[in-house]
Structures are given as C-alpha cells and as structure tokens.
Amino acid sequence: MSTSSVSTGCFVFKPSTKKKKTKSLGLDEYFSLGCEGADTNNVRFGLFHALWNKIQTETELLQDELNKQVLDSLLDFISKSSSTRQRSNWASQMRASEIPTAALMLGVNMPDHDMTFQSLSELLQQSVTPHVASVQAKECATLKHLMKRVLERLMDTVVAEEDDEEEEEEERRIPVHKGWHCSLSMLCEWYNTQTKHKSSTPGKKRSSPSKDQHPPIVIIFKDLEAFNPKVLQDFILICSRYIERLPLIFIFGIATSPSTIQHMLPHSVSSLLCIELFQSLSCTQHLTTVIDKLILTSKFPFKMTGKVMQVLIGLFLFHDFSVRNFIKGVQLALLEHFHSQPLSVLCCKKKQALRNVTQLSHEDLEKIRQLPSFTSYVNKQESQEQVQLLKDDAHLKKICRKLIKDLHKYHKNYYPTLRCLHALTSSLPRYPLGKQIRELHLICLEKCVWETEDYQSAMKLLKMMAKDELIALLQRCTETLQPSNSKMMKSALVELEDMLSKFRQLDEASEVVQYDNESAPVKSLQKKTDLYQLQQALLEMNKSRRSKRESPYGILRSQVLEFIDNLVKNHLPPPESQTLNEVCYYSSSSNVRRHLNATPRTSIQAALSSPYYYLLNESLKTDDGSVSNAAPDICIVYKLHLECGRLINLYDWLQAYSTVVSAAEGHDPESDNFGKVDDLKHARFIRAVSELEFLGFIKSTKQKTDHVARLTWGGC
Structure with a gap:
C-alpha cells in the first residue's frame, strides 16, 4: 500500500475485507506437542479419545444409577406435595403458610454436588414441573440479588435492578415489606399467565395434573451453609406470605448436618417450613462402586499401578472426598499414558492390538526390546531364541502377538480371582487383607499376596471357620466367578460348586460316633478304680487322641482352602511379572501428584x-x-x-x-x-x-x- 504524488495530500486506505484467519490447533495437534513416537501419535490419540469417551459414558450411567434412589424419593416428595395442594387438602389452617422443604444431605464432597443438582433439575423439568431455579450463595449476597436470580431463572428473562439511591435506602430500612412485594407480585402474575396459557391450549394431551394444571415452583439452594442467614430468613418470610398464591417448594443442599437449619434459622422462620430429610449415598460407597465397575474390570485395557492408585485414593480420602476429581485423575493418567508411552498403541482391545502389532515399525520394536519386562523375558529364554528376539523383527512380532494374548488372559483371570479372595477374607476378624476390595487390589499390585503375613493369617482364620460360615463364603465366591467368560474361571467355578455340594451333603454321623468313642474312656474314669487302672485309662486316652483321624469336614475344608490357594498363586501375581505390562499400565505417580496435588x-x-x-x-x-x-x-x-x-x-x-x-x-x-x-x-x-x-x-x-x-x- 503506497502512493506516489507530486502534491501533498491525504490518502485513505480502507482495510481489506479478507481477514487473516489464524489457524487454531485441534485436540489431536495439541496431543502431538511434545509427544514421543510421532509416527503413531494420531493412532494413539484416537485410542485415547475412544477409550475416554467409553469410560465417561459408563461413569455417567453409574452415577445416575447410584443417585436414582434419592432422586426418585425427591421427585415423589415434590409430586405428593404438589398434588396435595391441588386437591385443597392442606392439612389445617396452621399449616397453610408452611412451605414444603426437602433437606438433601449430600456430604462434604462439594465438587460432586453440581452433578447431582443438574440431574435433579433435569428430572424435575422432564416429569414434574418446568419451573425450577437453582441458586448458589456466591451469587446471592443480598436479598435483592437472591430475588433477582430466582426470578431470572424461573421467568427466563433479565430482571432490571433499581438504581435509585433513595429507594435503596428506604429498602434498607424496611427490607421485607415494601420493596419486594412487587417482585413476587410480578412472579404471581407471570405464573398465572403461564398456567392459564397451558390450560387454554387446545388439543394437548394431559399427562399428569401436576404437570399441566398448576405445576409447583421449585427453588434449589445448592449450598445452604454458605448463605447469609439474614438473607435466607427474609426470603422465607416473604415466600410464606405468597404460599397461597404460589406453589413454592424448597430444596436445601446440606453438606454437614441437618442441625444446620436450626442454627441458621430461628424457630419463627423454621416453623414456616415443612421439612423432610433425604440422605444420599455416601461418597466412600460411591468411590467403592466406581472402582469396582470401572477399574477392577478387564473391559477397559488401560490400567494403573499401585503407586498411582494410592495417589488418587489418598487425594480422595485426605482432601476432598470428590469422586468427580478422582475420575479426573483417572483421565489425567490415561492422557499421560497415551502421550508419553509410544507403545500405548497396543493398549486397546485384543483384536485391534494384534492388528497394531503387525504395523509396528523397527523403532517401535526396538523400544519393545528395551522394556524391563521384555528384558526379563529374554533372559529366561535359550540362547538361540534370545538372538532371534533381539535381531529378527518378524519373529519378535510373532512373539509379541502371543504376549499380548497372555496379557489379556491374565486380566481376564485376575479380577474374578481377586473378587473371590475378597469374598472369603472381607468378613474375617480385624480384616487382615482389608475391608474394601481396593485395599486387596493395592496389595496384589505391589507384591505376591500369598507371601504376606496377612494372607497367612487369613488362611489360618479360614481353617478355624465353622461349616455354615464357610459354606456362605463359598457361595459368595461362586457368585463372583459366574459372570466371568474365561475358560479357566469356568472350570474353577465347576470345581468350586462340586466342593460346595459335598459340604451340603456332608453327613455328620461319623463325627458323632467318633465323639462317642472319645468320650468312652472319660466315662470309665467316673467308676471306682485304683491307681494302675487310672494310669492305663489315661494312656489309652492319649493314644486315641494321637491316632485320631481328621473329620470329613476338616478334610474337605483343607481341600477347598488348598484349591483357593492354588487359584491365588496362579492368577494373582503382580502385574510387573507380566511381559509387556508397560503397554497397559501407567506408573508415573509423581506426574499425577504434581498435577493434582499442587504445592x-x-x-x-x-x-x-x-x-x-x-x-x-x-x-x-x-x-x-x-x-x-x-x-x-x-x-x-x-x-x-x-x-x-x-x-x-x-x-x-x-x-x-x-x-x-x-x-x-x-x-x-x-x-x-x-x-x-x-x-x-x-x-x-x-x-x-x-x-x-x-x-x-x-x-x-x-x-x-x-x-x-x-x-x-x-x-x-
């Protein structure tokens, strides 16, 4: 852009209509930055994306299932409250000004509350009422702000604030009466307009009276403890005066204790609420279910070592009790694994992994040869086989296919055996192998569990168990093995059921006869005898005790415990003993701690x-x-x-x-x-x-x- 002119002048250059487009990086390009093994980064990103989407979908379904009971109870409470009001069956004039209130106990895991309230709002809008407003304390510092947020979210519009200083000063002097009745009056007019419009709409099929005629207005206070008590009191007092015109229902989200309502509200205000308590599932039970369904399964090929699991569980137990943050930690470990491990291209379903083995380059095969687990495998082979593994790429690919199959077979047998051992030991005194299955899983990830003292003490306790108790535990073991589709687990299930049937058919007559024979010398001692006869009787009793045979129940119990012990030794070795475990297992606990536990x-x-x-x-x-x-x-x-x-x-x-x-x-x-x-x-x-x-x-x-x-x- 230049001009040549003899005369002095002013020149105007209009900007070009073509804007220079800056190309934004996509997710796959961000993934490629600093990524090792650039040849397979697109494949690894695709595997990561597909695997995370599957885990996220499973997690959402699981959380909906866990919250289903408390959410259904809340929906039932709101529906009943609304239908009772519509039938004009308000109990008495004393209760006419009471607002139905649900006190929802959610626990101290604050990051998880948003997901619960989001699900609750969606269910309410789908099945009960379209008029739902959720408010938080940080956006409701004053009564004006609280009223404004409620009206905006109910009416789906912007409510203008008064800026007149004189009017604000007057409202400070009279906070309840003059300034805010207009706002609720406006809400009443809007609600009447909405209900009349719905009732006058022709040709619409009615699904329920509460949804079509006069649906309730639900206001959710997500974090009750954080609200200003004075603001909350004034709001409840105002709403109680309009309860005959507006079908209001409150939901209080409480993290600590139900006594919070008594501490925040005086009796004159709390008496205006008809409160019913609802208890959600505890966060520890939630975590146990998430670990059981998402981590302790062979459905997902990605795994974490014991140290990474300890970091994530430690952050949960000692910081926030948030299952949502725990799942974010799993996502971080998954992303780090596919980003930093070039061989994670084999971390997928067995068929796809076998196909990817054939597409490995020479550089990828060299990285396989450098893996610690593969080095140990090579050292156990004969010299000729070692040379082929280190020099022949085609032979290495053939062996890798076999090792990948063995790794997937290991996971198929590991988790049913882990559940079986947990079913046997989780109810023992002092819980030698842990009360939760995650504790047993951490032990098995770190070492050979059968070599620990806790395992030996658990076996000793099982040997002293009565017949009925042992049968109940074995029945639980069979239930844990039934869902497995592994051939070895199916054969183990058949053998265990056969032993269980022998226990049930066991005849105790031989034990009674043996007990009578043992008690015969004792009865002979009750007769009058001299010193010599007493000595002979005692020697005979001692001899019978030494030659006493083990009871049929004791023999069968020993066989069952030996069977369980062999099952554990065959299928519960630590993952480090498996060749190519680095392909599926993420082990950098320091990175996870650095990202999630910032200092x-x-x-x-x-x-x-x-x-x-x-x-x-x-x-x-x-x-x-x-x-x-x-x-x-x-x-x-x-x-x-x-x-x-x-x-x-x-x-x-x-x-x-x-x-x-x-x-x-x-x-x-x-x-x-x-x-x-x-x-x-x-x-x-x-x-x-x-x-x-x-x-x-x-x-x-x-x-x-x-x-x-x-x-x-x-x-x-």
Whole structure:
C-alpha cells in the first residue's frame, strides 16, 4: 500500500475485507506437542479419545444409577406435595403458610454436588414441573440479588435492578415489606399467565395434573451453609406470605448436618417450613462402586499401578472426598499414558492390538526390546531364541502377538480371582487383607499376596471357620466367578460348586460316633478304680487322641482352602511379572501428584529463589545458586529475609536492599551515594515487602513496631 504524488495530500486506505484467519490447533495437534513416537501419535490419540469417551459414558450411567434412589424419593416428595395442594387438602389452617422443604444431605464432597443438582433439575423439568431455579450463595449476597436470580431463572428473562439511591435506602430500612412485594407480585402474575396459557391450549394431551394444571415452583439452594442467614430468613418470610398464591417448594443442599437449619434459622422462620430429610449415598460407597465397575474390570485395557492408585485414593480420602476429581485423575493418567508411552498403541482391545502389532515399525520394536519386562523375558529364554528376539523383527512380532494374548488372559483371570479372595477374607476378624476390595487390589499390585503375613493369617482364620460360615463364603465366591467368560474361571467355578455340594451333603454321623468313642474312656474314669487302672485309662486316652483321624469336614475344608490357594498363586501375581505390562499400565505417580496435588508455596519459593528458570533472562543466571542483584525486587527482598531471624528489622532490611540495588545499578561502592535510600528505592522496597506479606512469608507483629515476623522455615 503506497502512493506516489507530486502534491501533498491525504490518502485513505480502507482495510481489506479478507481477514487473516489464524489457524487454531485441534485436540489431536495439541496431543502431538511434545509427544514421543510421532509416527503413531494420531493412532494413539484416537485410542485415547475412544477409550475416554467409553469410560465417561459408563461413569455417567453409574452415577445416575447410584443417585436414582434419592432422586426418585425427591421427585415423589415434590409430586405428593404438589398434588396435595391441588386437591385443597392442606392439612389445617396452621399449616397453610408452611412451605414444603426437602433437606438433601449430600456430604462434604462439594465438587460432586453440581452433578447431582443438574440431574435433579433435569428430572424435575422432564416429569414434574418446568419451573425450577437453582441458586448458589456466591451469587446471592443480598436479598435483592437472591430475588433477582430466582426470578431470572424461573421467568427466563433479565430482571432490571433499581438504581435509585433513595429507594435503596428506604429498602434498607424496611427490607421485607415494601420493596419486594412487587417482585413476587410480578412472579404471581407471570405464573398465572403461564398456567392459564397451558390450560387454554387446545388439543394437548394431559399427562399428569401436576404437570399441566398448576405445576409447583421449585427453588434449589445448592449450598445452604454458605448463605447469609439474614438473607435466607427474609426470603422465607416473604415466600410464606405468597404460599397461597404460589406453589413454592424448597430444596436445601446440606453438606454437614441437618442441625444446620436450626442454627441458621430461628424457630419463627423454621416453623414456616415443612421439612423432610433425604440422605444420599455416601461418597466412600460411591468411590467403592466406581472402582469396582470401572477399574477392577478387564473391559477397559488401560490400567494403573499401585503407586498411582494410592495417589488418587489418598487425594480422595485426605482432601476432598470428590469422586468427580478422582475420575479426573483417572483421565489425567490415561492422557499421560497415551502421550508419553509410544507403545500405548497396543493398549486397546485384543483384536485391534494384534492388528497394531503387525504395523509396528523397527523403532517401535526396538523400544519393545528395551522394556524391563521384555528384558526379563529374554533372559529366561535359550540362547538361540534370545538372538532371534533381539535381531529378527518378524519373529519378535510373532512373539509379541502371543504376549499380548497372555496379557489379556491374565486380566481376564485376575479380577474374578481377586473378587473371590475378597469374598472369603472381607468378613474375617480385624480384616487382615482389608475391608474394601481396593485395599486387596493395592496389595496384589505391589507384591505376591500369598507371601504376606496377612494372607497367612487369613488362611489360618479360614481353617478355624465353622461349616455354615464357610459354606456362605463359598457361595459368595461362586457368585463372583459366574459372570466371568474365561475358560479357566469356568472350570474353577465347576470345581468350586462340586466342593460346595459335598459340604451340603456332608453327613455328620461319623463325627458323632467318633465323639462317642472319645468320650468312652472319660466315662470309665467316673467308676471306682485304683491307681494302675487310672494310669492305663489315661494312656489309652492319649493314644486315641494321637491316632485320631481328621473329620470329613476338616478334610474337605483343607481341600477347598488348598484349591483357593492354588487359584491365588496362579492368577494373582503382580502385574510387573507380566511381559509387556508397560503397554497397559501407567506408573508415573509423581506426574499425577504434581498435577493434582499442587504445592503453590513450594512453587513460589522456587520462583523467588531461581528467577532465571522462570524469566529466562541471561542476566539473572548464576552458578552458585544465589540470586543476582539484577533480579526483581521481590526476589532480592525474599533472599535477604532468609538471612534474618524470627523478627526482621524493617530499617536494616531496607538498607541491605538499597545496597544490593545500588550495586545492580552500577554505582561506585566507594561513592557517598552508594546504598543511599531515595524515594524510588523506598517505594520499591515497600511494594516488595507488601507482596511478600500477601504471599504469606511475613506478617506484622505487635512485639516491635518497626519489625515483621518471618513465617518461613520454622518462623512463627
């Protein structure tokens, strides 16, 4: 765009209508960034995407199934409350102003509440009423905000706020009466218009009276504990005056205890609510079901090692009790595995994995040869076979197909055996192998479970178990083996059912006869006898005890426990013993912990101590690990404060800072102005100290007015 002209003038250039389009990266391209084994990254991304979609679908179905009972109870409560009101069967004039209220106990796993309330809102709108409004405490700081959010979500429109200062002042003086009746009156008019419009619509088939004639208005308070009690009280008082005109129903989401309602609302307000309590499934039971259905199954080829599982379960038990965050951790591990492991192209269904083996390149086969599990496998082979495995790619592909089949067969047999062992040991005293199946799974992932002392003690307890108890446990074992489609598990099921039938048909007559024979010498002792006869009787009793045969029940019990022991030893070795386990198992627990269990204080300290690695400025680079005098002010102030004690003198701190800054500015150390504090340095110092206080490294103290207390490295 240029012009040539002899005369001076003004030239206008209109912008081009063709905008330069910036190409945005797709998900697969983001996945490829920093990805090892770029040749197969598209295939791996496709496998990851398909596998995660399947896991996510299964998770949503499972969560809907777990919440079904409490959600159905809530729907039934709302439907009954609405139908009772429509039949004009309000119990008495005393209860005419009471608002039906459901107190939903959800537990402290706050991140999971949104999914529950979303499902509840969808079910309500589908089957009970279209008028549902959900509010949170963070958006309802005042009564005006609460009323505005409720009206907007019910009426699906924008409600304008009054900006008149005089009117706002008047509403502060009279918060309940004058300012807000108009808003609820507007809601009444809107509701009457809606119901009349529905009743006058011709040709519409009625499904239920509550849905067609006068559907209720449901207001959901997601986090009741976080609401301002005064705002909540005023809102309930206002709504109680309109309960005859508006079919209002409240749902309180409570994380702690039902007594929260009593603590937040006085009796004069809580008496206006007709409260019914609903209890959801506990988060620990929810986690157990998720692990049982999504992780302890051979349906999904992706697996996690014991350390990764411990990190995810530890974050759940000691941080947030959130099943949603646990599933996000599984997603992170899945993404990291397919991104960092080039051989994860084999982490898929058996048929697809066998096809992918034939498409492996020479570089991929070399990576297989470098796997620790494959190295152990090669060392166990004969010398000629070792040479072929290390040199012949075609032979290696053939062996890899066999190893992939063995790995899938291992998973098919592992999980039914794990459930069988858990069914036997989960009810033993003191739970030697854990009460939850995830505890037993973690043990089996780390070591050979049959070599542990807990396993030996569990077997000893099973040997002392009575007949009826053992039969009940064996029946549970058969139930765990029935769904399996593995040939070995089916044969084990047949053998176990055969032993179980022998237990049931066991005749105890021989035990009674044996008991009578043993008690005969005891009866002979009751007769009068001399010392010699007594000695002979005791010797005979001792001899009979030594030669006593084991009872039929004891023999059969020993056979069953030996069968279980062999089953465990054959099918519950740790995954590390399986060749090519690295293809399916993700083992980097440090990455999962770093992403999910962030330590901001440590990161901030590292940034302040080593600013070069964050700013990438060559002037900040030092060899001895110290901070350069050209570093940002907060880094200099942080470094100087580490050299002080528990209390830091602000004047001395300022003088040291001024000296460092003067050296950075290139002043002569022998000049009079070197280290002198001017207004600019003083302002920069105050700002850096304020930032350190904001980050929590120092705090003001009342011990000395010109000192601050240090909070790092043991400071109080």
